[in-house]
Amino acid sequence: MDIESQYEYPAGVALSKFLEGLRNGKIIASRCEKCFSKHVPPRAYCLDCFKPINEYIEVDPVAEVQTYTRSRLLAVGETGEEIVWVFVRFVDTLGGLLHMLDTATTPRIGLKVKPVFREKRVGSIHDIKCFTAAD
Amino acid sequence: MTYFRSMLPMTSEEMVFEAVRKCLDDAGLDAGDVDAVVCGSAPDAFDGYHHKGLVAVEPSGAFAKPFSRVFVGGGTGVGVTISGWWHIASGLFDKVLVVAWEKMSHPYPHAQPLFRSIFEPILEQPLGPNLIWIFALEMRRYMERHRLDKELIARVAVKNKANAMDHPYAQLGAKITVDDVLKSPVLVWPVHRLDISPTSDGAVALLFASEHEAKKITDTPVWVDGVGACLDSQYWTNRDLSYPYYVYLAAQQAYKMAGITNPLKEIDVFEPYDPFTYKELHHLDALLGKPGLAPQLLKEGQLERDGDHPTSPSGGLLGVGNPIAAAGLMKVAELYWQLSGRAGKRQVPNAYVGVAQAWGDLMQVGQVVVCRA
Structure with a gap:
C-alpha cells in the first residue's frame, strides 16, 4: 500500500512572530506579563502561569549550547557529511532551538553561540544558516 | 507472549490471538470468562491500519464487551x-x-522515517531530524552531567543481551563484550548500533483479576500494589535532559500507593525501559530518585541478575526486542514471572517486590507499576 499525502501546518500566532523576526535577522521571544519569563521560540500562552501571552520582544541573540551530537543521518538516509547538531538556549530565556553548528567551531556544552543569518531571508528556520561561537 | 522477531510472518491479528490464547490457557480460562479488554499499540502508521485498535477486537475475545485502546507512545x-x-x-x-x-x-x-512526524512541524521538521538525534542529544547531556564514559554505558547492552539468552521469546540474546558495542557502527554520536534496541514484531497479554477471582485462578497471584503516570512538557527543549523528572514523579505516585519509602532497599526487581543503553540508567536514576546512582550501581555490578539490585533480568528491550507497546507489557510480564517464581533460568532469588516502567511519546511519558508477590 502506498499513500501520498501532503500536510500544511500553520505557524500560528506566536511562531509567526518568530519567523517574522528571523526574516528581519532578529530573535523574538514571548514574555509573560505575570511571571515575566521569556520564551524562545515564543509561545502563545505561558506554560507555567497558564495565561495568554500578548507581548513579543527582541532578545540578545546569544545562546548557550545545552548539548550536541554529530550525525550523518537525516530523517531519510545519509547526508554524506557529518553535521554537528546543537540544542541551544538563548541567555535568560526558556525553551531553545535545535540547529547546526558551523564546522569551524568545536562543540562543547556551555559554549556561547550566536546565529549566522543568511543574506536572503524568507521567514523560515533556514534563515539561520547555522550557529557559531559568540566570541 | 509471542516471539519477538524482526519480521514475524504473522498478521497483527494472529499475533494478538497467540498471546491472548496462551494467557487464557495459563489462567485456565476462556474468552467468555473475561469481562472487558484493554488493548495497546503504538502509532497507527506502523501497522498502516487506520484506527488499528480494532484489529484486536476478535483475537482478544472482546467482541460484544467493553473494549478500549490506550495510547501513550512507548x-x-x-x-x-x-x-x-x-x-x-x-x-x-x-x-x-x-x-x-x-x-x-x-x-x-x-x-x-515515520518518526519524523513526531517533531514540531515549523522549526524542527524542516531540519530533517532523525529520531536518534534526540536520544544522542539526551545521552550526551546525561554523560556530561555525571561524567560518564561510553565504556560504562556499553555494559548495559552486554548485561541485557546476556540476560535475554535465557528468555525463550527473545530476539537478540547474545554474549557480547563492551568492545563489541564500542566497535559497532556509530549511528548518531555518541549512539552506536549496539546501544539501540531493534525494531520488532510481537504481542504480550496479561490477565488482571479482582482479589477474590485471582485466588480462584492461581495459587501464586502477583498483586498490583501501586501505579503512577506523569507527562512532561510537549516541548523537549523545556526539559532537563539529564534527569527524567516525570519518571521520578510517576514512580513517587506508585511508591506512595505501595507504601514504599526506600525503593533501593524495598524493591527486589527493576524493569526500567531500556530502548537505548543509557535510558536504562537514566530511568533507573528516576525510579531510585537519585540522579547518577544507577551508573554507580552498574559499575559495581549490582544491576546484574545475581547482583543486589537486579535490573532488566528479562533482557529488556535491548535483548528481548522492542515491539513498542508490547515491549512495555513484556516488562510487566517479567515482573509476573519473577514474583510468582516462574522465571526459570532468569529467576532472581528472593523476588517479592518489583517495579516496571515504560516511557515514550516525544521523551515525555512516565508510566510506572509496582507489583508484589
Missing part, C-alpha cells in the same frame, strides 16, 4: 497495565484482559 505497555488495574479497582469488572502488540515490519523499507 509508554503504552505500562499504560495498558494501569488501565487494566483501573478497570478492576473501579469494582465494575472482575476479570480484564490486557494485550499489547506492535508490527514494526509493515513500513518499507524501515519504520524510522
Whole structure:
C-alpha cells in the first residue's frame, strides 16, 4: 500500500512572530506579563502561569549550547557529511532551538553561540544558516 | 507472549490471538470468562491500519464487551497495565484482559522515517531530524552531567543481551563484550548500533483479576500494589535532559500507593525501559530518585541478575526486542514471572517486590507499576 499525502501546518500566532523576526535577522521571544519569563521560540500562552501571552520582544541573540551530537543521518538516509547538531538556549530565556553548528567551531556544552543569518531571508528556520561561537 | 522477531510472518491479528490464547490457557480460562479488554499499540502508521485498535477486537475475545485502546507512545505497555488495574479497582469488572502488540515490519523499507512526524512541524521538521538525534542529544547531556564514559554505558547492552539468552521469546540474546558495542557502527554520536534496541514484531497479554477471582485462578497471584503516570512538557527543549523528572514523579505516585519509602532497599526487581543503553540508567536514576546512582550501581555490578539490585533480568528491550507497546507489557510480564517464581533460568532469588516502567511519546511519558508477590 502506498499513500501520498501532503500536510500544511500553520505557524500560528506566536511562531509567526518568530519567523517574522528571523526574516528581519532578529530573535523574538514571548514574555509573560505575570511571571515575566521569556520564551524562545515564543509561545502563545505561558506554560507555567497558564495565561495568554500578548507581548513579543527582541532578545540578545546569544545562546548557550545545552548539548550536541554529530550525525550523518537525516530523517531519510545519509547526508554524506557529518553535521554537528546543537540544542541551544538563548541567555535568560526558556525553551531553545535545535540547529547546526558551523564546522569551524568545536562543540562543547556551555559554549556561547550566536546565529549566522543568511543574506536572503524568507521567514523560515533556514534563515539561520547555522550557529557559531559568540566570541 | 509471542516471539519477538524482526519480521514475524504473522498478521497483527494472529499475533494478538497467540498471546491472548496462551494467557487464557495459563489462567485456565476462556474468552467468555473475561469481562472487558484493554488493548495497546503504538502509532497507527506502523501497522498502516487506520484506527488499528480494532484489529484486536476478535483475537482478544472482546467482541460484544467493553473494549478500549490506550495510547501513550512507548509508554503504552505500562499504560495498558494501569488501565487494566483501573478497570478492576473501579469494582465494575472482575476479570480484564490486557494485550499489547506492535508490527514494526509493515513500513518499507524501515519504520524510522515515520518518526519524523513526531517533531514540531515549523522549526524542527524542516531540519530533517532523525529520531536518534534526540536520544544522542539526551545521552550526551546525561554523560556530561555525571561524567560518564561510553565504556560504562556499553555494559548495559552486554548485561541485557546476556540476560535475554535465557528468555525463550527473545530476539537478540547474545554474549557480547563492551568492545563489541564500542566497535559497532556509530549511528548518531555518541549512539552506536549496539546501544539501540531493534525494531520488532510481537504481542504480550496479561490477565488482571479482582482479589477474590485471582485466588480462584492461581495459587501464586502477583498483586498490583501501586501505579503512577506523569507527562512532561510537549516541548523537549523545556526539559532537563539529564534527569527524567516525570519518571521520578510517576514512580513517587506508585511508591506512595505501595507504601514504599526506600525503593533501593524495598524493591527486589527493576524493569526500567531500556530502548537505548543509557535510558536504562537514566530511568533507573528516576525510579531510585537519585540522579547518577544507577551508573554507580552498574559499575559495581549490582544491576546484574545475581547482583543486589537486579535490573532488566528479562533482557529488556535491548535483548528481548522492542515491539513498542508490547515491549512495555513484556516488562510487566517479567515482573509476573519473577514474583510468582516462574522465571526459570532468569529467576532472581528472593523476588517479592518489583517495579516496571515504560516511557515514550516525544521523551515525555512516565508510566510506572509496582507489583508484589
